[in-house]
Amino acid sequence: MGGVSSDSTQAYVGLGSNLQEPVRQVQRALEALARLSDTRSLRHSALYRSRPLGVAAQPDFVNAVAALETRLSPLALLRCLQHIEQQQGRVRHGVRWGPRTLDLDLLLFGEVQMQSPDLTLPHPDLHRRPFVLYPLYEIAPRLLIPGRGAVYELLTALSRDGLEVLNT
Ligand code: ROI
Secondary structure, eight states: OOOOOTTOEEEEEEEEEOSSSHHHHHHHHHHHHHTOTTEEEEEEOOOEEEOOSSSSSSOOEEEEEEEEEEOSOHHHHHHHHHHHHHHTTOOBOSOTTOOBSOEEEEEEETTOOEEOSSOEESOTTGGGOHHHHHHHHHHOTTOEETTTEEHHHHHHTSOOTTOEEOOO
16 A cells, blocks of 8 residues: 555565465465555565475475565564465465465564564574575565574575576
8 A cells, every 4th residue: 555654664474375376376465465454565576486395295385575564563464464364265284384375474574573472573484494585585685684694694504495486
């Protein structure tokens, strides 16, 4: 939405899907993010194909990262992300680390560092996941992750592990 003023924060959201037309799932979620109230969508990365982390016997994932500017609180934004997941018929197959229709992770919320039962910021696995760090680097190459360091330095420790940019 327009009119996002100076009391707004830049937030980064990770998107992932490996069920029910993953490319379409991620595209629909990007559209839904752009429609959030009190929030403006700034840019997003390309869509990437990635090997599944966790349970290996599941389809490849499609991943992307979006940058938003928002006046929502971190928890209000998290609730919006969960709502979008539900709208897109999120199916969890009961397996931890297993396949999913749509996963939206709040990766970063400005400089906020917090740990609560509902939300940890920055996202605790962000710095070790190639399918998050490479797309993040694409849209914010100089970004600093509070408590972790610069994205471009974190990347040097991480192989691309089969990560591929998709032509969409
Ligand atoms: N693996 C990849 N490649 N991408 C994801 O988004 C992803 N999400 C997950 C698990 C199941 C841990 N593995 C993933 O939640």
